[in-house]
Amino acid sequence: MVTDKEAFADKLKALKDSYDAQLGGRVDALENAFSAIGATGDAAGKIAAAGQLLELAYKIAGSAGTFGHQKLSAAASDLEILCGRVIKDGQGPSPDINKELAEFVAACRTFSGA
Amino acid sequence: MVPELNKILCVEDEADIQIVAKLALESVGNFTVHMCSSGSDALVDLPSFDPEIILLDVMMPGMDGPDSFKAIRQLAGYENVPIIFMTAKVMEKDREYYRSLGAAGIIAKPFDPMALPDQIREIWGQHHGH
Numbered sequence: 001m002v003t004d005k006e007a008f009a010d011k012l013k014a015l016k017d018s019y020d021a022q023l024g025g026r027v028d029a030l031e032n033a034f035s036a037i038g039a040t041g042d043a044a045g046k047i048a049a050a051g052q053l054l055e056l057a058y059k060i061a062g063s064a065g066t067f068g069h070q071k072l073s074a075a076a077s078d079l080e081i082l083c084g085r086v087i088k089d090g091q092g093p094s095p096d097i098n099k100e101l102a103e104f105v106a107a108c109r110t111f112s113g114a
Numbered sequence: 115m116v117p118e119l120n121k122i123l124c125v126e127d128e129a130d131i132q133i134v135a136k137l138a139l140e141s142v143g144n145f146t147v148h149m150c151s152s153g154s155d156a157l158v159d160l161p162s163f164d165p166e167i168i169l170l171d172v173m174m175p176g177m178d179g180p181d182s183f184k185a186i187r188q189l190a191g192y193e194n195v196p197i198i199f200m201t202a203k204v205m206e207k208d209r210e211y212y213r214s215l216g217a218a219g220i221i222a223k224p225f226d227p228m229a230l231p232d233q234i235r236e237i238w239g240q241h242h243g244h
Binding site: 004007008011015018019022055061062063064065067073077080081084 | 128130131133134137138141142171173200202203205223224225226227
């Protein structure tokens, strides 16, 4: 006999599997948004791209841990905070900040397992 | 005496989180739950569902959480309904801002689906002075 708790765990597992199947695409989107920062020449364009990256990072930060990816959530949260600093600064990321952004994006790829 | 909590409106734009939150709140918490994908949808659905508490994501396209909060407060009958922000924003200044708006509580994302109903009941109890 399947208990309510087991049924809930089964449903949660199915949701996690579905989420995991989409993770690669989510990290692809992060990488694309990060690339867009570098590909844009002017500060306004870089800030807009950083805003896009921030939104994507926020979504991953807020969801990945719920599906068991705590390290990915933490890396995405770090990325989101750094994007916030870039946006507040308004100048576009310095080379050092850009390196940090790249490291956080790479960490998201690693922790996603995708 | 804390009144029993039954009806929760959850405003969340991300489909995966919508599904897991609804599952947890219904299956674990035994609540009646209505999901909305945006603040503007919530404003439309509020009168018919008439929730006792509202969970509100912070970062949503269009009307974000704080703007949705302010809009809900303008609706007659919803000036005091407790609203909980659910957010992955971890900076203390963000949390202070949500509290300054009058949020009944803040639940950090990512959340534990098993613990979510109890977190909401705790905030509900605090809202009613317990």
